[in-house]
Amino acid sequence: MKTEIRIPFGPQHPDLEEPINFMFEVEEEYVKKVSVRLGYIHRGIEKLAEERSFLKNIYLVERICGICSFAHSTCYVQAVEELLEIEVPRRARFIRTIIAEMERIQNHYLWLAFTAKAMGFDTLFMYSMRDRDHILKILELITGKRVNYGLNTIGGVRRDLPEELQPEIFSKLIYLKKRAKKYKELCESDPLIQKRTKNIGILKPKDARKLSAVGPTIRASGIDDDVRSIEKYAAYDEISFNVITYKGCDVFSRILVRIDEIPESAKIIENALHNMPDTPTQVKTPKEIPKGETVSKVEAPRGENLHFLKSNGTEKPERLKIRAPTLANLTALCKMLEGANIADIPVIIAGIDPCIACAERMIFLK
Amino acid sequence: MTIIKEVISNFLKKPVTLRFPYEKMQPVENSRGQPTWKIERCMGCNLCVNVCPSQAIELRGKGRESEIIYYQSKCLFCGECIDVCPTNAIHSISEYKTVFPEKDKMKKEYSRSKQNREIK
Amino acid sequence: MELKILLESVIALLELFLFPGFLFLIFFSFFIEWLDRKMVAKFQNRYGPLHVGPKGILQPFADILKLLSKEDITPESANEIPFKLTPLLLFSFALTPLFCIPIISNSALITFPTDLVIVIFLMSCIPVLSFIAAWVSTNRFSTIGGTRLALQMFGYEIPLVLALVSPTITTQTFSISKIVEWQMGNLWLFLIQPIGFAIAIICLLAHLQRLPFDMPEAETELVGGWLVEFSGKKLALIKLTKSLELTLAASLITSLYLGGPSFLVISHPVIYFLKIIVCVFIFANLKALFARFRIDQFLVGAWKYLIPLAILQIAMTQILS
Numbered sequence: 001m002k003t004e005i006r007i008p009f010g011p012q013h014p015d016l017e018e019p020i021n022f023m024f025e026v027e028e029e030y031v032k033k034v035s036v037r038l039g040y041i042h043r044g045i046e047k048l049a050e051e052r053s054f055l056k057n058i059y060l061v062e063r064i065c066g067i068c069s070f071a072h073s074t075c076y077v078q079a080v081e082e083l084l085e086i087e088v089p090r091r092a093r094f095i096r097t098i099i100a101e102m103e104r105i106q107n108h109y110l111w112l113a114f115t116a117k118a119m120g121f122d123t124l125f126m127y128s129m130r131d132r133d134h135i136l137k138i139l140e141l142i143t144g145k146r147v148n149y150g151l152n153t154i155g156g157v158r159r160d161l162p163e164e165l166q167p168e169i170f171s172k173l174i175y176l177k178k179r180a181k182k183y184k185e186l187c188e189s190d191p192l193i194q195k196r197t198k199n200i201g202i203l204k205p206k207d208a209r210k211l212s213a214v215g216p217t218i219r220a221s222g223i224d225d226d227v228r229s230i231e232k233y234a235a236y237d238e239i240s241f242n243v244i245t246y247k248g249c250d251v252f253s254r255i256l257v258r259i260d261e262i263p264e265s266a267k268i269i270e271n272a273l274h275n276m277p278d279t280p281t282q283v284k285t286p287k288e289i290p291k292g293e294t295v296s297k298v299e300a301p302r303g304e305n306l307h308f309l310k311s312n313g314t315e316k317p318e319r320l321k322i323r324a325p326t327l328a329n330l331t332a333l334c335k336m337l338e339g340a341n342i343a344d345i346p347v348i349i350a351g352i353d354p355c356i357a358c359a360e361r362m363i364f365l366k
Numbered sequence: 367m368t369i370i371k372e373v374i375s376n377f378l379k380k381p382v383t384l385r386f387p388y389e390k391m392q393p394v395e396n397s398r399g400q401p402t403w404k405i406e407r408c409m410g411c412n413l414c415v416n417v418c419p420s421q422a423i424e425l426r427g428k429g430r431e432s433e434i435i436y437y438q439s440k441c442l443f444c445g446e447c448i449d450v451c452p453t454n455a456i457h458s459i460s461e462y463k464t465v466f467p468e469k470d471k472m473k474k475e476y477s478r479s480k481q482n483r484e485i486k
Numbered sequence: 487m488e489l490k491i492l493l494e495s496v497i498a499l500l501e502l503f504l505f506p507g508f509l510f511l512i513f514f515s516f517f518i519e520w521l522d523r524k525m526v527a528k529f530q531n532r533y534g535p536l537h538v539g540p541k542g543i544l545q546p547f548a549d550i551l552k553l554l555s556k557e558d559i560t561p562e563s564a565n566e567i568p569f570k571l572t573p574l575l576l577f578s579f580a581l582t583p584l585f586c587i588p589i590i591s592n593s594a595l596i597t598f599p600t601d602l603v604i605v606i607f608l609m610s611c612i613p614v615l616s617f618i619a620a621w622v623s624t625n626r627f628s629t630i631g632g633t634r635l636a637l638q639m640f641g642y643e644i645p646l647v648l649a650l651v652s653p654t655i656t657t658q659t660f661s662i663s664k665i666v667e668w669q670m671g672n673l674w675l676f677l678i679q680p681i682g683f684a685i686a687i688i689c690l691l692a693h694l695q696r697l698p699f700d701m702p703e704a705e706t707e708l709v710g711g712w713l714v715e716f717s718g719k720k721l722a723l724i725k726l727t728k729s730l731e732l733t734l735a736a737s738l739i740t741s742l743y744l745g746g747p748s749f750l751v752i753s754h755p756v757i758y759f760l761k762i763i764v765c766v767f768i769f770a771n772l773k774a775l776f777a778r779f780r781i782d783q784f785l786v787g788a789w790k791y792l793i794p795l796a797i798l799q800i801a802m803t804q805i806l807s
Contacts, residue, residue: 005626005629005630006626007626007627007630013709014709029630029781052419055417055419056419059419059420059442059444060419116777119777119778120697120698120700120704120777120778121776121777121778122530122697122774123369123373123529123530123774123775126530126531126532127530127531130382130531140393140394140397141394144394144396144397144398144445145397145398145443150398150442150444150445158445158449182368182372185368186368186369189368190369190777192698192776192777192779193777195779195780195783196777196778196780341780341782342630343701343704343780343781344780369775370775373529373771373774373775374529374771376528376529376530376531377525377528377529379531381527381528381531381532381533382531382532383532383533385533385536
């Protein structure tokens with residue numbers, strides 16, 4: 001006798017931060033089929049962007065997501081600057097790099113806490129959140145706010161990084177590097193974490209390429225695909241860094257990739273602070289943007305972020321299209337969930353770092 | 367295991383949480399807060415009204431007789447009006463407690479004739 | 487003569503209802519739950535309950551009071567009579583064994599020569615009743631939680647009974663009070679049977695459904711597990727049951743392995759309280775250290791490691807005695 005139960009996961013669930021609906025068909029604790037429904041948090045941002053001027057849109061685009069907000073705003077501002085064909089001063093590009101890497105560190109600590117909670121490990125959740133507070137303090141000292149910084153403007157950045165803040169930044173970075181090393185030791189030596197995450201949520205490299213996964217999800221399958229080293233936007237052409245890959249293809253490798261990226265980001269910040277050039281931080285720009293269309297890409301903490309901008313010569317944009325990294329990872333997630341145990345579902349979903357608020361756009365299916 | 371030592375040593379340390387409302391965290395020096403106007407310096411140029419992303423400022427009157435109405439419920443605390451004012455009439459204060467019982471009361475008016483009195 | 491019998495019966499009734507009877511046991515279980523929450527919070531570098539009463543000591547009492555005032559909903563497709571009866575039965579099955587544990591002196595309120603067997607039987611009925619409660623709720627999440635609970639029973643039941651019964655081989659008696667008396671004259675039993683002590687703690691953690699073995703009510707996977715449909719007064723009784731079970735587990739370990747309320751030649755309730763605090767410290771430490779197991783990994787581990795070790799312990803005890 002076949003016993004198949006259909007379990008709804010979401011839109012309200014203690015494990016998810018944002019509403020999304022998965023419908024699982026389950027037989028004796030193994031998942032047979034999965035189907036996804038989006039649309040619970042659609043806010044109409046692309047339509048709202050067509051009614052505001054280019055400068056006011058920076059504040060709209062920043063608030064798409066609370067955690068990767070600087071990546072969205074950098075991507076949009078780079079698209080506008082490409083249409084205007086101006087050159088951003090070097091000091092502004094270095095400051096953008098520093099803040100983007102700090103946001104990456106902050107996101108990876110939050111993700112570690114979220115995954116530990118999905119596994120039932122409450123202590124690691126509390127410790128990660130305690131350490132994340134240090135980097136939010138530095139961001140508040142530099143930009144004035146803890147989230148949604150408001151630092152980018154067309155033609156540069158609005159605030160300068162004074163020299164007096166540098167000793168405090170260095171000391172906090174040393175503390176954060178030490179904590180990341182301790183968490184890596186914990187994950188490699190704890191037998192229970194390895195039992196819950198090894199060989200779970202496997203994504204082979206061929207499938208990852210075919211289903212277009214991005215970010216640490218694909219870097220844990222052995223493919224080194226990083227927008228920072230391909231496109232070399234902002235100051236990444238003057239600062240060298242390593243792209244981190246692991247070959248495990250499972251959730252354990254994704255944890256290791258993200259924990260290893262924290263000291264790498266700290267090295268980039270220290271490098272940039274030592275070699276900071278002495279130029280102004282902003283150039284003046286006209287209000288009307290010439291006609292044209294362009295695509296700009298940025299490596300957000302979760303993956304590759306893409307903005308398409310089309311302007312028709314007036315003060316307001318004609319079309320802005322945003323493709324967030326979570327939208328690209330969702331099809332890979334459906335492939336990973338087939339054949340999984342029910343108890344592994346929260347761990348697999350947490351492994352791709354979902355941010356549903358970024359991913360809600362209009363999609364046409366045929 | 368590495369975590370046993372850490373867990374036991376945390377038993378003897380002081381907890382990290384702040385006991386709000388008995389202990390509060392202070393905002394830093396140049397954090398972005400609410401804007402306030404020095405109404406004697408305002409010359410009614412309308413620049414702050416045009417640049418605000420969420421239309422939270424309203425100007426009534428002309429030139430040296432202008433009055434400013436500032437809607438606290440719409441403000442994003444972005445600081446664009448502070449940067450753009452040509453006479454430095456706006457500066458930010460670090461007051462972060464903005465709780466009101468009714469939405470209609472969430473505005474402040476600045477005008478010269480009533481001697482800089484703020485009506486809430 | 488009749489006056490003496492009347493006086494004795496009045497004192498017995500007072501002992502049954504006040505100290506160390508119903509009221510004392512319920513408030514004692516509130517205290518133990520507060521202690522457990524505070525210790526786990528200290529391990530995680532935060533405060534626990536803080537505001538209700540001095541240092542938050544009235545927090546579990548406030549939780550039960552809040553639950554008693556909420557609305558009580560019975561789903562339409564649930565079977566009414568078992569649904570309404572199971573929380574009450576759970577509460578009584580958890581409260582009754584506590585009368586057989588010696589608290590004030592070396593003999594408990596109710597003692598008879600085989601009371602350890604009755605205690606183990608009543609403790610084993612609790613997961614069966616929880617499974618019935620889960621089955622009768624007719625909710626997808628509670629069905630999965632209930633089947634996980636039944637599967638978990640297959641894993642821990644045998645080593646738990648073996649670990650709780652191995653003290654009786656050394657002491658040649660099945661009564662908890664006599665075991666405590668035996669420990670007063672000789673060494674404490676956890677020095678003589680350390681493997682049994684460790685297995686008893688692990689299997690009691692699985693019986694209480696605490697981390698790392700709380701699969702039946704995992705919050706992040708199944709929204710509430712087997713108790714997802716209960717609300718109001720029924721949920722208050724279930725939460726009381728959980729506190730009482732924690733007290734029962736700590737009391738069993740204290741009486742069987744740590745010597746109960748006795749120390750060298752004196753036996754006093756204060757010594758019993760101190761030993762209970764040590765047991766709660768061990769339980770809280772294990773809760774803060776680990777992540778959650780998966781149900782099939784737990785079953786494989788239990789049959790591979792726990793059962794052979796328990797049988798080894800019994801064999802060693804037989805050989806040495």
